Amino acid sequence: MDPKRELTSVDLAALVGEFGTYEGAKVDKAYLYGDDLLRLKMRDFDRGRIELIIEVGEIKRAHTVAPERVPDAPGRPPQFAMMLRNRLSGADFAGVEQFEFDRILEFVFDREDGTTRIIVELFGQGNVAVTDGEYEVIDCLETVRLKSRTVVPGSRYEFPDSRTNPLTVPRDAFDREMEESDTDVVRTLATQLNFGGLYAEEVCTRAGIEKGMDIDDADEDDYDRLYEAIERLALDLRNSNFEPRMYFADDGGDGNGGDSGDGDGDANGDGDGDADDSSPDRVVDATPFPLEEHVELAAEPYDSFLAALDDYFFRLELADEQEPDPTDQRPDFEEEIAKYERIIDQQQGAIDGFEQEADALREQAESLYAEYGLIDDILSTIQDARSQDRPWDEIESRFEEGAERGIDAAQAVVDVDGSEGTVTIEVDGEYVDLEAGRGVEQNADRLYTEAKRVEEKKEGALAAIEDTREDLEDAKARRERWEADDGEDETEETDEEDRDDREWLSMPSVPIRENEPWYDRFRWFHTSDGYLVIGGRNADQNEELVKKYLEPGDTVFHTQAHGGPVTVLKATDPSEASSSDIELPDSSLEEAAQFAVSYASVWKDGRYAGDVYAVDSDQVTKTPESGEYLEKGGFAIRGDRTYYDDTPVDVAVGIQCEPYTRVIGGPSSAIEGQAATTISLEPGRYAQADAAKRVYRQFRERFEDESFVRKIASPDRIQHFMPPGGSRIAEE
Template identity: 35%
Template sequence: MKKAMSNVDVAAVVEELQEKLLGAFVGKSYQLAPDRVVVSFQSSGRGKIDLLLEAGRRIHITEKPREAPKMPPQFPTMLRSRLSGGRVAAVRQHGFDRVAEIEIERGDDRYLLIAEIFPKGNVLLLDDYGRIVLPLRPLAFRDRKLLAGEKYRYRDDQLDPRSISKNDLAFILASSDSELVRTLVRGLNMGGTYAEEVCHRAGLHKTEPAHSLTGEEIDRVHQALGEVFGLVQTDPHLVLDGGEVVDVVPAPLAVYNGLEQREFESFSQALDEFFSLEEAEEERSAKPKTALERRKEMQERSIQEFRDKEREYSSLGEKVYERYGEVESVLAAISKGFEKGFTYSEILAKIRTCGLPIADKILALDYQGELRLRLDDLADGDDVGGGTVDDTGGKGEGRGAVLELNSKLTVPQNAQRYYDRAKEQAKKREGAEKALKETIRLIERKEGPEKVKTRAVYRRRKPKWYERFRWFTSSDGFLVIGGRDATTNEEIYAKYLEKRDLALHTDAPGAPLVVIKTLGEGVPEETLEEAASFAVSYSSLWKAGLFEGDCYLVNGEQVTKTPEPGEFLKKGAFVVRGERRYFRDVPVGVALGIAGDQLIGGPVAAVKPKADPSVEVEPGELSAEDLAKRIYRYFAEKEEDRRWLKAVASVDAIVSFLPPGGSRVKG
């Protein structure tokens, strides 16, 4: 089931609301959930109409009975004071984006109620000058601040598949290096279902390389775009497969031919029914579970993830040997350039412009010699398969494989890297399976270990050397440390940063010096991504209320305290020389929890699988002390032995893991 409305769905609902809401008067507003608001309208011809707006997910008229809170929160209270008694003057969609707007006139004032349906969307009220009166959720991004008093900015304009010219369409397809369906999704602002529908109506297989289409095929795609996006609302219905609801659409789609349909008089009714099914499922899944049940679910998910990765890495190791000749020729070409004194960035630039087939195969080459290599899976005479190349570095199922290799290693050594990763995942899976058996045994006994008895004799353990810094242990077992201030940044540089280590930092000032202690071993990508999240989350970006940021990775030997001639370095500052690997748009966010007899904190991916109970934290409005007290009370609800809890996870200990600036518990 899809999780949110598409731009086609928004267009269909807006068309429906134009008919039913124009001229209606605004009544009361209610907030049913953190992201969900209902605004009532009174129409002379239709009576009371309830409009449901859910940030990032949906907007439609609802007829389902829902219990409203007795004390309305701030946002619906503001809507009542500003909009009650106002008249709806217009309803529209912004371009072909997932943004619906309701213009409301009240006396001399004019307001705009906006519902953003895209991921990380919001519900906001704007005044006549385009300023935000109040957002449902205060958020700040790199290029948009959704805060009271800020000028509202729309997202960058998206291409409209309803009005794109043939020439523009031909350019998008010709310049794409991906298959047709993915090119349509990324280049023309449409969901995957509608992209498949366009391919179906154009009589083309969705995995056709976009750049290979002929002029006649491009004409068919352009005609199919007009047909699909000209449907709007003609026959709203739910789509069912074997009795299970799989989608809700405003008009029939050929990709769903042969599946059962459940028709409705209006698209709002269909949407109301579709999402009410999801609400019911959410309520069922929200049934309180014991700590052991939550642990069991988490262990089962981890086992499946380990098993999937084990198979993936083994398959990629085999792929390296299958294409031994091609891989060896690419590695030899890069090594030859490096021996001549070229840097890896220079080698990649020369390859890009050489005009040889190898240029299309090397997708990336970083400063450490790590490369991503795309191999064509098709031998002469083979049939074309139905799979795609996985842009994340995984194994394609039919058209090709993308391999992550090191140009300094031989072909067998690169294959062995994948086999070693597979063994690591197998070892983790076996450990998780043993833990799962123990959890199941405890559940069957309907009792956990005797917490109070064993914890009553708890003695405060001696802190490790790294616990005076910010720290966490990655999913792959690597220790990562970071400074708390200029003094500890200096201490980490002077005492603990080795040449074999890796270091991360942000371009923005006010960030910790983050060090991955490698012990001379290769660091997996998962650890690098967790360390990047750590570096961004504990930087000044959090204090500024931003939800994403950039950071870079270098070798330990590239970090120095020696400034350029005539320059001066203040305390806690460093100089980085040489090439850097950037991590762009890294989401901020940390998790805190109790693992065994210790409080831990750091990147969500590294902390949550190990801790129970745990909480996720994001930038917000609470001070570190206030939030720490709330988190402590939450832990206290889960733990019977308060003396043990205070020794392990006191309020002060929790504060030490929180980033600088305001925060709140996510969700």
């Protein structure tokens, strides 16, 4: 069986109680690694140092870890981490809650100046949202813009739609969920009751129910046993009646199942031991109590579920690191491509289904208006009878009598449900459920609203299918690169530079050599000829560049369009003697022009080219003509200008590995020769922060040493080199 990489809803329900023992701990610092791993360093009077890890990427988890197992701090804290430090430093951990039975944890921190909530979404793409005490989003790792819910800075955090909580579901609601299913018992528990696959099977096993039993074959006695098994599970979770276990799949030994030890060594729950040679081959799960579904697996007991999770994910990471080097064997691209194609087919089917459902709901709403008088007669009859306290059974009988007498309104009534306060009618051969206490317009509005909600689901599915299509194209591109590299390896004349690039990408550990040059706070790049180009990020920096850093021999670029940065092509370094005799190469001038137009409003407006002019440094002045006024960041030009018409936008972001390890960005002709790998961008629909996260994920896929990418190329750092406005990764 495959190892667990995401915590389940049952896991989170168990964690809430154990996290409660840390209430009162004070936050020292927050760290963000890449775009999906958050670490909170806390201290407790009794326990000392506490390290909380939250990961929302391919692995989704939230638990404490032993201090010696935390990753080294990133060199430069990104903006998200700095925001958390400002809000949480010295704050008290006030507790954690699970949102209903969803895979969402809400961590609460209190300080004199207010409350901060960290809401962790451990499902789908994963997300971490930081809100104030009133749930206004301060910042989030992923922005969510769906019609059904929005998670963006400045808006109120919106939880997903409520789902059935199997731990609190009343018996009558449980029976109704089961009876309305059209599949087998285990799938019903997994989906309708939201248990997920493993715990749906566990409930069936504990209840002695055949998992594959068709729901139509289940009787009252079966429902009794299932509901009792769920109640026992819920009781264990409420009372923290845990016996945590870590389970192993013994791939090569003679493991005979059951608990494999007496709690010695690392099984004592202290979480500070390493996996040793005597352990079974692979960790596959960690659970808050023994599972009958895992009875055949070797297991180790733990004193706490948090300790079990700490050890489990530590060993899982070790196992992942020991997997065969993917560069030594050809990846199964065909299987990956087939998988994405299957997912696209499923997503397209869901989209088609949402469209049909929304159309049907709108048609029902329109049919209400088409038969307004008839339906108003039905609803008014029910409302008048209820105002006289007539029972629902009597109302239903009156409609049946009316139907026998041939009354049109009565004949249209199919069913009356007093428990739900609804009436089902037949209009144009279609059944429509109406809320009896509402009028025709209100019922029609409800159906239109429901149609909109289904349309929102379709929008989410459309976004998901686009992501899957990008994954599919990426897999195809990686296959082509692999096959091209194979062909190059068979020839004697392999390009030396390409060989160096592959070496950096495949190195298991890339050494970090950091350097923060004086110009790092500006926009900057080095041309393919080695000249430095600097651009202002705002009016203050434009002003500073002209007043402080503009030297004889430099060339200044600016776009014809309003809103462009001051761009300076430096002839010399500030530490060198300036000279006006240096002749700058045409290639550097052209790259500087591309830089100027790419980081101007041209890109932000979604255009692919713009006009740029260049002047010598002595033509630029901050002294206006008589009667003129220069705004902050503005300047005056004297003399002739050299124009670069229809200059195309061109931005690439890359990771440089020598002489320093850092993110760089600028025109692709300059960046490609200086970076181990690059990604080209073009104007697009993704917000700057979202596009930066997409670039970061691709970089992580390209480097064998993912920790290196996390440390030096966070999305925040990548965003530093991206143009303002929307972007997308250019098609390969």
